Structure formats: structure tokens, C-alpha cells
Amino acid sequence: MHFTKFNISGDIGATRRGGNLSRARITTTRIDTLFLTMDPRHSAQDVLRCSLCKTELALMHCNVCHTHLCKDCVLIHFSDKSQAHNVVPIEQFLSTLSYPKCSNHPTKQCELHCKQCDIPICSSCVSSKKHFGHEIVDIFEDFEAKKEILKNDLQEIEKSLFPKYEEAASNIQIQKDDQRENSQKLTAELKKHGEALHKEIDMIIKSKQAEIDVIDSKHQAALDKQEDEINNTITEMKQVIQDLKSLLDTSNVNLVSKYQSRIAEFRKLPHKLRISLPTLKSVKINKEQILKLFGSLTPLSIETEEEGYTVPSPVVESPPPAMSLLDVPKLITKLDTGYRLLYDVSCLNDDEIWTRSKDKNLNLYNMKGELVKSVQTKSGNVPRDIAVTRSGGLVYADYEDSSINLMSGTQIQTFIKLPGWKPLGLCTTPSGDLLVIMNSDDEKQTKVVRYSSSIEKQSIQWDDQGKPLYTSNGIKYLRENRNLNICVADESARAVVVVSAAGKLRFKYTDTPSTPRKLFHPHGITTDSRANILTSDYGNHCIHIIDQDGHFLLYIDNCALDFPWGLCVDSRDNLFVAEYISCQVKKIQYYK
Numbered sequence: 300m301h302f303t304k305f306n307i308s309g310d311i312g313a314t315r316r317g318g319n320l321s322r323a324r325i326t327t328t329r330i331d332t333l334f335l336t337m338d339p340r341h342s343a344q345d346v347l348r349c350s351l352c353k354t355e356l357a358l359m360h361c362n363v364c365h366t367h368l369c370k371d372c373v374l375i376h377f378s379d380k381s382q383a384h385n386v387v388p389i390e391q392f393l394s395t396l397s398y399p400k401c402s403n404h405p406t407k408q409c410e411l412h413c414k415q416c417d418i419p420i421c422s423s424c425v426s427s428k429k430h431f432g433h434e435i436v437d438i439f440e441d442f443e444a445k446k447e448i449l450k451n452d453l454q455e456i457e458k459s460l461f462p463k464y465e466e467a468a469s470n471i472q473i474q475k476d477d478q479r480e481n482s483q484k485l486t487a488e489l490k491k492h493g494e495a496l497h498k499e500i501d502m503i504i505k506s507k508q509a510e511i512d513v514i515d516s517k518h519q520a521a522l523d524k525q526e527d528e529i530n531n532t533i534t535e536m537k538q539v540i541q542d543l544k545s546l547l548d549t550s551n552v553n554l555v556s557k558y559q560s561r562i563a564e565f566r567k568l569p570h571k572l573r574i575s576l577p578t579l580k581s582v583k584i585n586k587e588q589i590l591k592l593f594g595s596l597t598p599l600s601i602e603t604e605e606e607g608y609t610v611p612s613p614v615v616e617s618p619p620p621a622m623s624l625l626d627v628p629k630l631i632t633k634l635d636t637g638y639r640l641l642y643d644v645s646c647l648n649d650d651e652i653w654t655r656s657k658d659k660n661l662n663l664y665n666m667k668g669e670l671v672k673s674v675q676t677k678s679g680n681v682p683r684d685i686a687v688t689r690s691g692g693l694v695y696a697d698y699e700d701s702s703i704n705l706m707s708g709t710q711i712q713t714f715i716k717l718p719g720w721k722p723l724g725l726c727t728t729p730s731g732d733l734l735v736i737m738n739s740d741d742e743k744q745t746k747v748v749r750y751s752s753s754i755e756k757q758s759i760q761w762d763d764q765g766k767p768l769y770t771s772n773g774i775k776y777l778r779e780n781r782n783l784n785i786c787v788a789d790e791s792a793r794a795v796v797v798v799s800a801a802g803k804l805r806f807k808y809t810d811t812p813s814t815p816r817k818l819f820h821p822h823g824i825t826t827d828s829r830a831n832i833l834t835s836d837y838g839n840h841c842i843h844i845i846d847q848d849g850h851f852l853l854y855i856d857n858c859a860l861d862f863p864w865g866l867c868v869d870s871r872d873n874l875f876v877a878e879y880i881s882c883q884v885k886k887i888q889y890y891k
Contacts (some may be wrong), residue, residue: 347389351375360392361385365446365547398438399553403427412441412556419556438552445555446547452562453543456536460565464533467569471526474572477731478518481576485511485596488579507579507596514577514599521572521601529569536565574601575729576689580828580870597729597828622829622872624844628889630858631873634668636882643823643865644877644884645687652875652884653693655685655865661695661706664884677704677711684724684776689731696722696735703735703750715753724776732756736769736777736787745769747777747785747798759785759802768796768804776823776865781830782847788824788834795821795834797849806849810836823866823877833874835863842866842876844889858887 347357347367355369361376362385368376377384401407401421409419415433419441424430489507539561546555577597638656645653647663651671654662659679663672676682676697683696693706694714703715703722720737723745727733733750745767746760762768769775773791780786783800795808810819820838827833830847841856842863855874865877874887 357389359386360389362387362392365450393439395550396439396442397551397553399556409552410438411435412438414441417556419552438556442552442555445558448560449543449547449555449558452560453540453547455562456540456543456565460568461533461536461540463568464529464536467571468526468529468533470571471522471529474574475519475522477576478515478522478574482511482515485577485579488581492579492581510596511577514596518574518599518601521574525569525572532565532569535561539565572601573730573732575599576731578870622890624853625889625891627857628853628855628874628887631886631888632666633886634664634666634884636662636664636668636884638882641864641877641879641882641884643685644867644875645685645693645865646867646869646875647687647691647693649869649871649873652867653685653687654877654884655682655695656882657681661685661693666886672709674706674709674711677713678702683722686725686727686733688727689729694725694727694733696725698722701740703733715750723774726776726778728779732779734777734779734785736775738771743771745771745775747787747802757802759798762804768798774822778824778826778832780826780832780847781828784847786824786826786832788821790821790837793819793821795824795832795845795849797832808832808834808843808845808849808851810843811851822864825866825868825874827868827872829872833866833868835866835876837862837864837879842874853889855887855889858885860885 349355349357349369349372350366351372352369355371357367358370359368359373360366361368363382364376364384366376367389368386373386376386398408398410399419401409401419401424404421404423407421407423409421411420411422411425412418413420413424413430413433413435416430419438420430420435425435486508489504489511546558549555575597577599579596634652636654636656638654638658640657641654642657643655647653651663651665654664656662659676659681660673661676661682662670665671676695678697678700680697680699683698685693685695687693688705690707695704695706696702697704698721701717701719701721702713703717703725704711705714715733715735717735717737719740721740722735722737725733725735731751734747735750736745736747738745744760746758746769748755748759749757760768769787769789770791773789775787775789777785777787780797784805785798785800785802787796787798789796792807793809797805797808799805810816816836816839818838820836821834821843822837823835825833831852832845832847834843834845835841836843839856840860840862841854842860843851844853844855845851858876860876860878861881861883862879863876864879867875869875872890874889876885876887878885
């Protein structure tokens with residue numbers, strides 16, 4: 300970069316009186332005090348200081364960086380080779396300033412600025428006592444302050460806010476792709492089920508297709524609205540960026556004085572939509588009750604998220620069809636896995652289940668008990684918990700490796716690393732988030748963390764009194780309920796701990812005292828479409844069913860359960876139970 304050496308010796312505008320600029324002599328050997336003296340009626344005096352060192356008098360000005368410079372700091376300023384600099388003597392910069400004409404006294408230039416009225420004024424305005432008692436500063440001081448605001452606003456918009464809006468717009472497109480993919484999946488499932496029902500249910504298929512279309516319309520409208528709002532703001536921000544750059548380059552004080560910052564408006568980043576995509580819940584064909592038993596679509600759920608909390612959109616959910624619990628649950632089938640010890644089970648769909656045992660392989664079985672697929676963990680460690688994603692992938696917790704891993708097909712990638720923490724249990728949510736319960740490496744703390752993709756968005760650890768919500772050791776599993784409550788089976792606490800979506804404790808279920816049993820040992824946990832909570836009581840060889848408010852409903856203790864551990868339910872609310880010792884998976888019907 301070319302550097303111009305300046306021999307600074309000459310006159311610099313120092314004191315402005317009555318519109319005429321007096322001169323003060325400045326040389327390289329001796330720098331006299333330089334004052335921009337305001338109107339005699341004001342006591343304040345401002346020294347034009349260097350913008351870099353903040354102490355020496357400014358002799359030069361960079362028109363590119365809008366920076367005042369002293370003699371020594373000129374060299375420092377030119378050392379920044381990121382852009383070309385245009386440095387001129389300070390008197391040249393001052394002489395180019397365009398002072399506004401006074402609106403009340405047209406023959407006068409405005410050399411002052413009233414802070415209370417936020418307008419430029421002249422000396423005659425002050426004499427008129429219209430601004431008596433107001434704080435009045437030199438208009439150049441206000442000009443400099445406004446320029447600083449312009450620079451800060453431009454930097455924040457360009458480097459921080461604008462990229463975030465672009466990212467938000469990109470995320471909308473991803474959600475649109477998910478919406479289209481889910482809609483196609485729903486339609487395909489609907490057609491497949493319709494083929495089995497033949498001509499008797501043609502009209503019902505049309506009706507359900509109409510439901511999907513309505514959901515698609517609402518979903519599309521919500522996404523379009525969010526996208527339009529973001530794109531509109533991006534367009535406005537581009538214009539503001541252009542305007543700010545123009546204002547930074549202008550010498551028109553009047554234009555700069557009129558600038559009104561919109562930075563507070565732009566700091567309010569776009570709401571992020573949390574969307575729970577619908578699924579088709581089908582039932583077995585019963586020609587006498589085709590309409591009743593055809594199934595239903597879960598409602599479209601759209602929420603907006605802002606700074607760590609969510610504000611639900613005004614979407615009214617229809618309750619699921621009324622169903623009552625069986626007095627005596629029924630064992631439908633049982634599958635032999637061939638494991639030595641069996642821990643967990645997770646439904647890929649209504650016909651296939653993933654299982655986890657005490658070895659390094661994750662096995663997928665069909666309902667005939669046939670091994671469909673077996674995949675070894677990436678690290679070779681025994682996985683700690685498993686969960687199926689909305690797209691049909693599998694996530695598993697690696698306790699020894701402090702990681703969460705995602706398997707798609709036969710490919711496994713590390714999804715989240717947890718330095719200082721060990722994952723105990725995990726689950727996916729209808730909105731696509733991932734919940735992980737984890738212990739600190741020293742096993743003194745336990746918390747639940749919500750991830751969106753791989754980004755931490757919420758941490759739940761303490762109650763309102765600052766006490767831990769969960770014990771710091773032992774077996775723990777968790778699920779998100781249909782009402783967005785987070786349910787944790789805490790074996791060491793001998794309780795099911797339920798908190799709200801915001802992390803506030805709702806209740807703790809510690810077994811019902813009505814039936815004499817051994818101590819409550821909750822292990823696996825799952826929830827169904829009615830928001831009921833099911834947990835396996837390992838030592839008592841049974842399953843507890845409680846409602847969303849913690850009220851006991853039913854024991855499943857008749858299906859020859861043998862040390863039940865992991866639990867999951869399919870789309871028809873059939874329960875799958877992984878038995879630790881027998882290594883069988885039992886499928887149980889518990890609704891009529």
C-alpha cells in the first residue's frame with residue numbers, strides 16, 4: 300500500500316465564532332492546544348482528539364475510515380492494509396462540512412444542536428430563549444456522535460444481524476423440504492392403507508386426503524408467512540445498509556441529524572418455527588366400524604420460538620378418539636432376540652424394532668423375530684440408549700466416548716460431543732428435537748439438555764429452590780410427552796420426574812401405596828398418544844401406567860413379565876417390552 304508522508308505545518312480551523320472559522324497555528328515541533336470553542340453563552344469546550352489514541356490533538360482525517368488522527372497515529376492507521384486510506388488535513392475535512400440553514404432564521408447557519416429538541420439551531424435561536432434550560436452542544440459534536448452510531452449500526456447489521464436473517468431464510472427452505480417429504484410420506488401411507496380397505500372406504504380416503512390438504516395448507520401458510528416476513532426484513536436491511544453507507548460518506552449534517560436508528564428493531568431476530576409434523580395413525584380393518592376405526596392424523600403443531608422459550612401459535616388440537624384401558628392387557632406376541640442380556644427396544648415402524656443389548660451391535664428385527672440388520676457401533680463401545688428419528692434414522696448414546704451418534708443406513712457419524720459429560724438416555728421429539736439426560740464426568744451432576752440439530756437450546760437441572768431435579772447416579776431414561784412435558788425415569792430416586800416444556804417441576808410419581816410391593820424401580824419409560832406415561836418397574840416385574848398429571852391408572856402385571864426394562868409404543872399404542880433376563884421382546888395390547 301502506498302503511504303503519503305505529510306509535513307504538517309499550517310493553519311487548522313480551531314475556533315468557530317459567528318459563523319467565521321478562526322485559525323490556530325500548528326507545527327511539527329510544537330503542538331498548541333486546539334479548541335473548537337462553542338458559543339460564549341455555553342461553558343463547555345471540546346477538543347478535537349485523535350480517534351485512535353484518544354489523547355493527542357487530531358491533525359488529519361481519513362475519509363475512508365471516518366477517523367480523526369494525530370501525527371503519530373497516521374503511521375499506525377496506514378499499517379492496516381485491509382483497505383486503501385484517504386488521509387487529508389483536518390482543516391480540509393472541516394471545510395467540507397455542510398452546515399444546515401436555520402429554519403427559524405434563514406440567514407443563519409446552524410452551529411449548535413439542542414439535545415432536548417434533537418434539532419440543529421443557530422445562535423439567534425439560543426438568544427430567543429426558546430431553548431432556555433436545554434442542553435446545547437456544538438453541532439459538530441452531535442455530528443461526530445451520530446457518525447459513531449452509524450458505524451456501529453452498519454457493523455452490527457453486516458457482521459451479525461444480516462447473516463442471522465440469511466440463516467433463518469435458509470432454515471425455512473429446509474423446513475419446506477421436510478414438509479413436502481412428510482406430506483408425500485403421509486399420502487403414500489394413506490394410499491397403502493386404502494388399498495387394503497378396497498371400495499368400502501373410498502369416501503373415507505377422500506375425507507382423510509382432504510385433512511392432509513388442509514394441514515398442508517396451514518403448514519405452507521405458516522412457512523410462507525415466516526419466509527415473507529424474513530425476506531421483507533432482509534430487503535429492508537439491505538436498503539438500510541445502503542443508506543448507512545451513504546450517510547457515512549456524506550458531509551451533509553442535516554441528513555445525518557435526521558437519521559433514526561432501526562438497530563433495536565433488527566435485533567429482534569426472526570422467530571423459529573417449531574413444527575410437529577402429523578403422522579397417520581391407522582387401525583386394523585373392521586368393516587362394521589370402518590369409519591370409527593380408520594384412524595386419524597395427528598394435528599399439525601406450529602410453534603414460534605424466541606430466546607429460549609416457545610410461544611404456541613393459535614392452532615387448536617383435536618383430542619384423540621376416546622379409548623379406554625383394558626382391565627386385563629393382552630399379550631399379542633413375543634420375539635426371541637438371542638441376546639445374553641437385553642436392555643432397550645425402539646419402534647422403527649409398526650413392523651420393525653431396533654434393540655440394544657450388552658454388546659456393541661444394534662439389531663433390527665421384524666415381527667416374525669427375524670434379524671433384518673445388525674450394525675456395530677462406531678467406537679466399538681456398548682451403546683447406552685437408542686431412539687429412532689423422524690426420518691427413520693437411529694441415534695444412540697455412547698457413554699464411554701461421551702458422544703451422541705447418528706446412524707443412517709449403515710453409515711454412522713458422531714452427531715454431538717459432550718466434553719465433561721456422559722449420556723445416560725436420549726429420545727427424539729415430534730418437533731425433531733433431541734433430548735439427552737447426562738451425568739457430569741465426576742458423577743455429581745445430572746441434567747437434561749434439548750438439542751435442535753446439534754445446537755444446545757435448553758438445559759434443565761434445578762428446581763425453583765435451586766435443588767437438583769434428578770439424582771446424580773443410577774439408571775435414567777426419558778421421553779417427551781404429547782403435551783410437551785419431559786418425563787424422566789430416575790431409578791436412584793425411585794421416581795418418575797415430570798417437568799414442563801419450560802423445565803418447571805410438575806410432579807414426581809413414586810408408586811401408589813395401595814398395593815404392597817417391593818421398592819419402586821423405574822427403568823424404561825415411554826408415552827402414548829393419550830399422553831399417558833408408562834414405566835417399567837424392574838424389581839416388581841410390571842408396568843405402571845399413569846396419566847399426564849401423575850395419577851395412577853393401571854398395572855400391567857399379568858403377561859408373565861420377567862425383569863422388564865426398555866419400553867416403546869407403536870402408532871397404534873401397542874406396547875413393546877424388552878425383558879432383561881429372558882431377552883424377549885413382548886408386544887402387549889392395553890387399550891380396548
